[in-house]
Amino acid sequence: MWAELLPVGRSAASGGYRRFAWTTADAECRAWFREQAERRGLAYEVDRNGNQWAWLGDPQAGDAVVTGSHLDSVPDGGAFDGPLGVVSAFAALDELRSRGVEFTRPLAIVNFGDEEGARFGVACVGSRLAAGVLTRDQAYALRDADGARLPDAMERAGHDPAAIGTDHERLGRIGAFVELHVEQGRFLTERQPVGVASAIWPxxxxxxxxxxxxxxxxxxxxxxxxxxxxxxxxxxxxxxxxxxxxxxxxxxxxxxxxxxxxxxxxxxxxxxxxxxxxxxxxxxxxxxxxxxxxxxxxxxxxxxxxxxxxxxxPVVDFDGPLRDRLARTLGGVPVLPTGAGHDAGILASAVPTAMLFVRNPTGISHSPAEHAEAADCLAGVTALADVLEDLACQG
Structure with a gap:
């Protein structure tokens, strides 16, 4: 999966990524996500705000456990910020199936659109629209550096912009959202390969x-x-x-x-x-x-x-019981705050959310030098699988 996604939107000049919302590179990433969902027999859908979903179990049943992140990038960004969480989500599902576990709650994998805000200047557009933090009128007023309006860009990419807006129905399906992300700092460098987030700075x-x-x-x-x-x-x-x-x-x-x-x-x-x-x-x-x-x-x-x-x-304190449950499941891993914004932080106002961080040996992010060792990424997949098994397979 990682090898398939790695060349998409990569700049030959900088070695970084330019996966901006509703562009050709974004479309390639979205096609990759759909292919991964269909390979696994998951029910694929795109919501009213352009976020992609892959469902195992009945989406209408409610109390679903959702994981995922985003696939877009900042200008000349790294390979791990966002994509690691999506790739790890599919890999964790593969791991759970290999364990032969029985799912007692619906499970979904999500790719939130335009998390970085590199093109239209506002971060987390997909999750902000869904949670009602960004209104339809505000979204319609967004323009990129060339003057292109967000709704026009969405329409050219094949999405109906008339439908965007608060999505209480879909958020109402979610019982818990867990996002895995590469750490964008050095807290874990001398500690363990995986940590749990406590809060996001305002x-x-x-x-x-x-x-x-x-x-x-x-x-x-x-x-x-x-x-x-x-x-x-x-x-x-x-x-x-x-x-x-x-x-x-x-x-x-x-x-x-x-x-x-x-x-x-x-x-x-x-x-x-x-x-x-x-x-x-x-x-x-x-x-x-x-x-x-x-x-x-x-x-x-x-x-x-x-x-x-x-x-x-504003400041986001992740759901205490869910955060503590993740830490217990993973055997007391480090718990750390972050100054970086995430879709999980936006959704925290609507559903219980939590985050896992995978160690970044240099602490560099939003740069082609962003990195995580393969062994640490695999540890992240195992940790995410353990968490999902605890949440979605045991009630």
Missing amino acids: HGRWRFDFHGEANHAGTTRVEDRRDPMLTYATTVLAARKKARLAGALATFGKVAVEPNGTNAIASLVRGWLDSRAADEATLERVVEEIRQAAADRGGRDGVRVELTRESYT
Whole structure:
């Protein structure tokens, strides 16, 4: 399975992956998922929001145990973030069948659409729509860098965008959701190959618009310039300092410049901030301090600063009884929080959810250098199979 999926959407230039929502690479990933489901005799379906499901047992029976993750990627992302959870889900089902277990609850494997938000700027679109965290109107307003609307992209890919929206009926089928994911840090490096998640830090994305004045780079006097690039650069440095002092994280990882000419002073710089913290109060304070630093510098540069919150996810504490059950089943493995967002975190508001992490020896993620050893991946499959057996085969 891993070998079949590995070449899809891979960039020859970077070695990373560009599996963006509703593109050709995404379609290939989705075709792979359907083929895996049909190979195993599972009932395949696509929900109203474009999420893919593979069912063992009656989907209408309720109290189902669901596992899976996502197949899309960030720009030039790694091979493991998302796909490891989907591949491991199918592999765990194969393992359970080899054990000859008897399923007492329905089991489903899911591929959530557009988890990374690389194309339309909002993470976890598929699970957010299903849980009602993202409204239909909000989804319809999303555009990619080329101006293409999300519903138009979905329609071109063969999905009916008129149907998207909250999916209480399907979520009502789920009794528990367990997502396996490569660890995006180094907590497990010197410990065990598998851990259980305790919580997800609150996090969000904010767009800073720095409005200056376009002018000639070679003739405009320094005192006559309204250069938004200066304000932007100062804000990037301020974000690092404010976050460090608060024990939080703040990253400007995306920027767009107009008119984007080498010999021109920019008229507009847009920078996207990703910020995360252990609690919501700290996160709000850090973002406000960054905004204030931007406004102060903008005042000196003659630059107007606007701030727009594009997405936000509050702190997620995973279901305590389910989390503890997983830890017991796996013999007391490490329990750890994470600063990364996941579909499991979105669904936590609607159904009991939990997560397993597989050790990442370097801690690098969202990069072609992302890695997990084969032995650790296999340990993850065994752990997921043990958890699913406990949940779906014994009541």
